[in-house]
Amino acid sequence: MPGLITPETPHYVPAPATNIELEYADLPIIDLAQMSTPAGHLALAEKARDAMTVHGFFYVINHGFNTAQTERIFDIADIPFSKVGDEEKRTYVAKMKETGSYQGYKPRQYWHIDGGVRDQMENYNINRDITKRQHPEVLRPFLPEIEKFARHNHEEVLHPILRLLAVGMELPEETFVNMHGFSSVGETYEEDEVKSKNVWLKGHTDFGTITILYSQPVAALQILTSDGTWKWVKHIENALVINAGDALEFLSGGFYRATIHRVVQPPEDQRSYTRLGVFYFCMTDDDVKLAPLVESPVLQRVGVSRSFDGVEPPTMEAWRRGRTAAYGQTDLKPAEKGVEEEIINGVVVKHYN
């Protein structure tokens, strides 16, 4: 009942679905409601394991937020862009390059995409500890809801997924959960993002463990499939799009894939709309060393395929700071055709055009 919701905020109306036929990736759906029985739990763990080893992406449904709650989150997510003036925005700009930390606004054109072209995305990032920074005045009445939202993502979405993925490696169920404390020192954050015009994000991996993306209707996200082709990610109403990042790939010795994805221009009929995104980017606690969990019987059977040969594995803190500060700033070196490289903590990070 919208009348009972305080504080009130205008309703964000998302773009209509596209009518253009696109080639979509065939991603599995993990129904968290099935976790309530032991048999369901085991079946889901197998499904999540296969999804993360084959695609690096899956959907989650029955995540505990109904459509109205999710719509409310998008309404709140729009506030930092539509209700805050340019001058106030400038006082909350994130200092990624200087600090390697990502809190506050990332203005449009902060990142260099390619050949002198800069990005057209505006982001607002909030640490899961909402008290770490001041927020624009109009957002302050919503902070209790934002904090609840962070906790919901952490405990009702991230932790169940991490339990499934630990079981998938035959590790104790709490192995990954224990590395992702809500109150630990670290930088899991919620991001609201608006994109417009046509310069988006080139192929990349996310650098944390798990990314939770609230599905929205403007088609633009594509993943690089194992056959080398780009496929679109289809919007599913009130579903979450989940993907693995570098840190999970490192911890799992390459068993779970940090799949390369990019954001391209939407189909013709959606190009005049802005695209509002809501994300929860998850990382381990800062002090976790991103070395393969070689005690996993699965890893002992299949072998470690991704490790830091000859280089000391970085901590989550070192990895996130290195990648946050470098993103869109450094001069990339052309490697193979269509791929550029940079070195972070002694590890090659590839960017795909």
Ligand SMILES: O=C(O)CCC(=O)C(=O)O
């Ligand atoms: O906007 C999207 O759909 C994905 C964005 C993304 O990949 C990112 O922010 O890391």
Ligand SMILES: [Fe+2]
């Ligand atoms: Fe991403």
